[in-house]
Amino acid sequence: MAELKPAPALSRRGWLLALALAGGPAAHAADELVLGVLDNSPPMSFRDARGEYSGYSIDMARAMCKELGRHCRFVSATIASSIDDLKQGRIDVAAMSLLPTPERRAQILLARPYYTSISAWVARPGLLPEQTGVRVAVVQGSAQARFAAQRQWQRVEVLSNADLAVQLRQGKADGMLAPMMSVIGLMKDPSLQALDLSVQPRRDPELTGSASFGITPLKPELKTQVDAALERLERDGVYDRINSQYLSIRVN
């Protein structure tokens, strides 16, 4: 009959290791920020040839995380889903340019603006979105989609800015209403250049203004920290350096 031996007691080092393993992931999770980012909206936010997130908003988000001293994890998101993601706490920050629409103001927190955006109508010369039968491509959930809906324009809603070009190329839309930065990025595409499109900036106040990152309303203290970090970045010239990396003009 085998002799039952008492289980060996944990040494002090063993207890410490057990405590570290138990508390480690939780502590890391508490320190980590989850950032929702667009992965197909050049030059603001896209995946480069190596599959890494890149772009104006991405660099700004990385600089912000560094300034905050927090580890940030990027997860793929869309403008349409970002509001719910923030409200449910699935992401802490929506690192994408969000104009301050009334719906966004009511549901989420908006950080200190990091650039000033205008929108442009891109279509064949002479074609206007107000004209009957004109199909307007917009990104779902965007301020441009909201504006088009308010004007009761015929909309073709897509999930990313890159998809706007697809709609135009495939003839599923007659024009697109998009943010200035996205238009600059999309118009580098030779296939769009071949369409001989005209770019007309819009002066409507709903399509112009200061764009910000969205912040989850579940962590109101995060807004104070993010705002302070962004202010330091602007004062330190980081804004302008990132701006110069992606655009020759100043957009903030």
Added chain:
Amino acid sequence: MSSAHRDFRSIWFFSLLAGFFMVVLAGAAWLIDQQQQQVQQTTLNVQQHMGPEIQRLQRLGRNLLQIRHEGDRLLVSDSRTERREALLLVTLVSHHPSLQQDPRAASQAERVTQLLADAAADLDRSTQGRAAWRARWEPLATELTRTADDVMSQAAYLPGADLAALAQVALQARYQLLATMVLAGLFSLVFLWLLHRRVLRPLVGVHQALLKLQAGQALPLLPRAAVREVVVLGEALNTLAATMTENELVRHQLEFQAHHDSLTGLPNRRHFMAKAYDLLHHLRREHSPAIVGMADLDFFKRVNDEHSHSAGDEVLRQCARVLRDTLRSQDLVCRFGGEEFAFVLTGCDIQEGQALAERLRHNLARHRFVMSDGQVLPGMTVSIGLAPMGIIGLEKALSLADKALYRAKDEGRNRVVLEERAVAA
């Protein structure tokens, strides 16, 4: 010290003075605080508004130069794509709020966009007109550059006015701080001067007067004071001096009453004995002779019986006066009891003593005793016993004189008898 002139309580005066100083210094502090607030406000303005404004102007200048660059690129490029890209950037930047909020830049951007759009369309058709477009472009490009220069210069010199104001405020604050310190120093000096003049100096005067204060003497003149507390102190000092003088007078009266006979005013027996001891001790050291005498009025009881006790008292008073008038100032005399008197004749030998005693007997016999009711009594006779004060003591000398007095009485009264044994001794 007189309180007739106007005085005041130092607590009110110095409180009023301190209050005034505080108001003045508080005013100075308020001015400095205002300047500090102005400095703080200006600094805050530079920090919160100036920085972003400078950044905005710099970005505007940068965008204006970028428009010029894109315009140049559009007009020199042979690539349609590149021209379109340049036109796109110019169009979008021209409509960006950073340019639109500056009227001068917005106007130039609108003209530039229009010119470049027309140029791009024309060059798409043919590049032959490039030189003409460049000629039209150059003035606009120069204008853009000049505006960019102006905007950037404006940014560079934006803090100048605020910094100059800040320097001015700092200079004013420096002067005001110095003025406040000088003012505080002056106030302190005035305060100390008033304290010295109005309080300390009169107090030193009071102290010196106290040192010189003696009973029965007039109080030294106190310095004039304007502070109520010092005035009151001086008045208290005057009262103290008066009380001391009064007490001294009472003490003298009590001492006189203790040493003198209340009826005749002559020293009483106890005082006479004390003085006689001292006197005879002195005379013995000086080897100076002295005669001790006892005198008793003859038949004095008859005065009381035949007239009245008050008449007897009056006779005793007048006898005492005759005694004082007859004897010399250096002699001692007292009422020894009843109608009996004792005396010490100093510096007298037996003959001189006998002569003085005889003169006393004679004066009393001649004296007319006028009573208060006008009645005149005949002169009183007196029997006198003398004993020389040699090496024997006072008590012994008095005893011998008393024996001589009895002998004078026994021998018929109204005579002077010298105790012979004393002489022999």
